Amino acid sequence: EAQVTQNPRYLITVTGKKLTVTCSQNMNHEYMSWYRQDPGLGLRQIYYSMNVEVTDKGDVPEGYKVSRKEKRNFPLILESPSPNQTSLYFCASSLLGAEDTEAFFGQGTRLTVV
Amino acid sequence: AQTVTQSQPEMSVQEAETVTLSCTYDTSESDYYLFWYKQPPSRQMILVIRQEAYKQQNATENRFSVNFQKAAKSFSLKISDSQLGDAAMYFCAYQPSYTGANSKLTFGKGITLSVRP
Numbered sequence: 418e419a420q421v422t423q424n425p426r427y428l429i430t431v432t433g434k435k436l437t438v439t440c441s442q443n444m445n446h447e448y449m450s451w452y453r454q455d456p457g458l459g460l461r462q463i464y465y466s467m468n469v470e471v472t473d474k475g476d477v478p479e480g481y482k483v484s485r486k487e488k489r490n491f492p493l494i495l496e497s498p499s500p501n502q503t504s505l506y507f508c509a510s511s512l513l514g515a516e517d518t519e520a521f522f523g524q525g526t527r528l529t530v531v
Numbered sequence: 532a533q534t535v536t537q538s539q540p541e542m543s544v545q546e547a548e549t550v551t552l553s554c555t556y557d558t559s560e561s562d563y564y565l566f567w568y569k570q571p572p573s574r575q576m577i578l579v580i581r582q583e584a585y586k587q588q589n590a591t592e593n594r595f596s597v598n599f600q601k602a603a604k605s606f607s608l609k610i611s612d613s614q615l616g617d618a619a620m621y622f623c624a625y626q627p628s629y630t631g632a633n634s635k636l637t638f639g640k641g642i643t644l645s646v647r648p
Contacts, residue, residue, distance in 0.1 A: 448634050459535075459622060459638035467633075475635065507576060511634060518564075520626075520636060522576035 419444045423508050423523035430498055430530055438493045438526050440508030446521075447513045449491040453477065454505040454525075463506075466491055467513060498530040533558045535625050537639035544613045545647050551598075552608045552642055554623030560584075562628040565599065566636070567608045571619040579621070582606065584628070610644075618646045 421442045430436050442449065450465040452475075462475030466485040480502055482494040491510075495502060508523040534557045544550035556565070567579040582590045582599050589597050594611045610617055623639040 450635065452636075452638075457540075457640055459537075459640045460636070461638070462633075462635050465633055465635065473633070475633075505574065509576075509636070513634060518626075518634070519578060519581070525574040525576075527574075 419521065421508055421510050421521045421523040423506075423526050425526060426524060427527045428529070430528070432499055432530055433497050436495050436498060436528075438495075438506060438508075438528070440491045440493065440523055441489050442491075442508075442510040442521065443489065444510065444512075444521065445488065446510035447488070449485065449508065449510045450475070450520075451481070451483065451491070451493050452507045452509065454507065460507065463493070498528075500530045502528065503530050504528060533560075533625050533627070533637045535623050535637050535639040537623055537642050539642050540640070541643045541645070543645045543647060544610070544617075546613055546615060548613055549609060549611045550613055550644065552610070552621055552623075552644065554606045554608070554639055556604050556606060556623070556625050556637075558604070558625065558627075560627055560629075564626040564628060565597075565606045566624040566626065567595070567597070567606075568622045568624060568638075569617075569619045570622065570641070571616075576622075580608065613646050615646050615648060618644060620644070 451463040452460040454460045464483040466472045506526045509520045511520045565582045569577045598607045625637045
């Protein structure tokens, strides 16, 4: 089954404690992206990657890091989480340049930073 | 930069009735994609319908259809014969069509649709 898998689904952590949210896709997609969803703001892009070892900032990259060492994995790293990073996070993947491109989303990760 | 505007934060519809969700967008591009996503309480993002800007014909998917007005930069979603399972948050989204660049989805703020039995 084609899917994007995020883990964990829920996470409560304390300010300053490094954490990683994993994202993996099994569709051989080149493009992967992280979004955060906040009430009244919709989803906003954090970082994206167009292929292995190619990553770049989205609209709200401050406080986040990513890596793309393998095509299937695109982890989101919070080196020193702060309460303003409490949010719902989505990983998404898609083909690049395809006529019928469609973004596949993970199940979401609800992060609370206290 | 592209922007997507959903001005209505909430709407309500009677079961079996029809409801239209509004969306406007701003872009200087001539070719792009537009989407409506549904997010039920499970939080999963579900693609409802997609429209290519170069196609004049409005997209339809069963009870869901769009009214795409390219000149007006308007992209509304019509849900016919509303069902209780349609209750969710709906997001309108824009995506550029050119390759070699960020295929970012730009989302509106979303609208919460409730369905009255």
